[in-house]
Amino acid sequence: MARRSRAFGQGxxxxxxxxxxxxxxxxxxxxxxxxxxxxxxEQLARDPAGLPDPWLLRNYEGVFTNPSxxxxxxxxxxxxxxxxxxxxxxxxxxxxxxxxxxFKLREPLFLVFVLGLLFPAAVAIIPLFxxxxxxxxxxxxxxxxxxxxxxxxxxxxxVILRPFLMALPRELxxxxxxxxxxxxxxxxxxxxxxxxxxxxxxxxxxxxASWNAYLLPLLLLQGDMRTLPLGVADYSSEHSADTAGVLAxxxxxxxxxxxxxxxxxxxxxSGLQGAVKG
Amino acid sequence: xxxxxxxRPGRDKRRQRLEILLFVTxxxxxxxLFVVYPVVSAVRMSFFRWKGFGPLVxxxxxxxxxxxxxxxxxxxxxMHNFTIVFASILVQLPLGLALALLLNRRIRARGxxxxxxFVPYVLAEVIAGVVWFQLLQPRTGVIETxxxxxxxxxxxxxxxxxxxxxxxxxxxxxxxxxLGLAVLLFLAGLQGVPDELSExxxxxxxxxxxxxxxxxxxxxxxxxxTWIFLSMIGSLQLFDMVWIxxxxxxxxxxxxxxxxxxNQGTQRGNFGIAGAASVILFLIGFVMxxxxxxxxLRRDTKAEx
Numbered sequence: 001m002a003r004r005s006r007a008f009g010q011g012x013x014x015x016x017x018x019x020x021x022x023x024x025x026x027x028x029x030x031x032x033x034x035x036x037x038x039x040x041x042e043q044l045a046r047d048p049a050g051l052p053d054p055w056l057l058r059n060y061e062g063v064f065t066n067p068s069x070x071x072x073x074x075x076x077x078x079x080x081x082x083x084x085x086x087x088x089x090x091x092x093x094x095x096x097x098x099x100x101x102x103f104k105l106r107e108p109l110f111l112v113f114v115l116g117l118l119f120p121a122a123v124a125i126i127p128l129f130x131x132x133x134x135x136x137x138x139x140x141x142x143x144x145x146x147x148x149x150x151x152x153x154x155x156x157x158x159v160i161l162r163p164f165l166m167a168l169p170r171e172l173x174x175x176x177x178x179x180x181x182x183x184x185x186x187x188x189x190x191x192x193x194x195x196x197x198x199x200x201x202x203x204x205x206x207x208x209a210s211w212n213a214y215l216l217p218l219l220l221l222q223g224d225m226r227t228l229p230l231g232v233a234d235y236s237s238e239h240s241a242d243t244a245g246v247l248a249x250x251x252x253x254x255x256x257x258x259x260x261x262x263x264x265x266x267x268x269x270s271g272l273q274g275a276v277k278g
Numbered sequence: 279x280x281x282x283x284x285x286r287p288g289r290d291k292r293r294q295r296l297e298i299l300l301f302v303t304x305x306x307x308x309x310x311l312f313v314v315y316p317v318v319s320a321v322r323m324s325f326f327r328w329k330g331f332g333p334l335v336x337x338x339x340x341x342x343x344x345x346x347x348x349x350x351x352x353x354x355x356x357m358h359n360f361t362i363v364f365a366s367i368l369v370q371l372p373l374g375l376a377l378a379l380l381l382n383r384r385i386r387a388r389g390x391x392x393x394x395x396f397v398p399y400v401l402a403e404v405i406a407g408v409v410w411f412q413l414l415q416p417r418t419g420v421i422e423t424x425x426x427x428x429x430x431x432x433x434x435x436x437x438x439x440x441x442x443x444x445x446x447x448x449x450x451x452x453x454x455x456x457l458g459l460a461v462l463l464f465l466a467g468l469q470g471v472p473d474e475l476s477e478x479x480x481x482x483x484x485x486x487x488x489x490x491x492x493x494x495x496x497x498x499x500x501x502x503x504t505w506i507f508l509s510m511i512g513s514l515q516l517f518d519m520v521w522i523x524x525x526x527x528x529x530x531x532x533x534x535x536x537x538x539x540x541n542q543g544t545q546r547g548n549f550g551i552a553g554a555a556s557v558i559l560f561l562i563g564f565v566m567x568x569x570x571x572x573x574x575l576r577r578d579t580k581a582e583x
Contacts, residue, residue: 012385015380015383015385016385016386018377018380019380019381019385019391022377022391022394022395023391023394025454026394026395026397026398026454026458027394027397029398029406029409029410029413029454030397030398030401030409032409032412032413032420033409033412036412044418045418048418048419048420048423049420049423049424086308089304090304090305090308091305093301093302093304093305094301094302094304094305094306096301097297097298097301097302098302101294101297101298103294103295103298109302112306112309113305113309116309116313118511118563118564118567119313119317119560120511120514120515120536120559120560120563121515122515122517122535122536122539122540122556122559123317123320123556123557123559123560123563124312124313124316124317124319124320124556125316125539125540125543125556126320126323126539126540126543126544126549126552126553126556127315127316127317127319127320127323127553128312128316129543129544130319130330130549131311131312131315131316131319147308147311147312148312150308151308151309151311151312151313152312152313154305154308154309155309158305183297184297184300187301208400211402212401212402212403212404212405213402214402214403214404214517214518214521215517215518215521215536215540219540219544228402229402229404229405230404232402232404232405232408233404233408233522236408236411243412243415246408246412247409247412250405250408250409253402253405254401254402254405257400257401257402258397258400258401261396261397261400262393265393265396
């Protein structure tokens, strides 16, 4: 009982006060954006920190009826899906032999992926831009952004997935081998389904990273091919006088990543915990 | 670890090699094409004067490096990156640790609090940046309005427009964005601290703070060291938030190595200069990562074995 009273009691109100302050500071800017979208520019100018009075829907209506918004959102979705599919598939394929085979180059090969974590995308960004636009002729296309993004997501994918695959029970594999199943078949039928939780974690991480990416799309995509973050940045500089419109546009652009995060929260957290401990 | 049960070892070996190759090839091709090749080209580009078209012919040796290293905009940028690295460790680490210790107590709505504190981390840096840009508008923004209404003086050019304050302001926004990750990682570490230890200490009459300082914090030291590493690498690569909030200004007061090289490469067409700046950025990050690995993280891997 002494322990409980200590945890609840002493400093209790202080703890809640700190917690409240954290919530206000953390959510404040997000709520300001969401509420600002319900106000008019005149309201914003008159009382910058006030509440909507009256509540206006026209800014949000403006975003939903803006064809550019849907084009950007569609591009973001397509690129994020391609990035995730390529990163997860290539990543789990690479992690499989690194986890389940014994061979001389195993650890050096794994080290290649670990070292990949150290290569910041910014370092390679200009040559990457030249490679994609000039050599591969993929400038201003979904694949031109998705493939490099998948490549940069691979190291973390492999590093997180390898322990998952290592933990699979060996007996299943041996039984299948005795039954004459090929390794490729074992990979598809046994390893992949059993490592699903890990695949979801790395998939969400790759998806969110792609969805939020700015620098590479900024250099590679123009006009109707642009993604949502680029759209938000452009909209905000082009309509700088229309603060309420910018806030509505920005708020709507936040929603998909937030929904995905809330739905997948537990998995992201456990994946991150594994990565930190591993 | 038993090998495949079949008999002929030579053939099995060859077959196994083929399988490994089949599995690893897509990942290696992607990495080689989109990670290794661009990095190598950046190095090559850095020895030429090149405007982005035609063949690489105008070899200038190390002259691009001399230009970059004697350009005060770049050396200031390096300083800005390091300021962010150290400010993160000095401010975000204690703040994140304190919040993690508080949220690790038995309090109501703990799960909800953890979710809320992680929200900024999930938002795109650009999207968060646009909202903060509005909040920080000179005169009309909420932050200035609130500060001046309680009598705190605000800078005439706004927080982002005053050279002496711009970098600090960017850092505050970055702290808002990334503190949740620190708290989450530290909380994950604290989950691994066995209850028996703190209970035993409590029976011996240790206070809450003594338990945290002598037991919990030392036990999550490996997590803290991992966070420092991630934070260091992230601070060196800083781009998105700066590009949105200030574009590197005012008067280059917030330029980072990444904004410098993107600006040189895409806006001015100085690809050789951009290449040299990339190589320097990479080398700084690489040396710091290796040194950190060698002096700090090695203890963790050793302890585990």
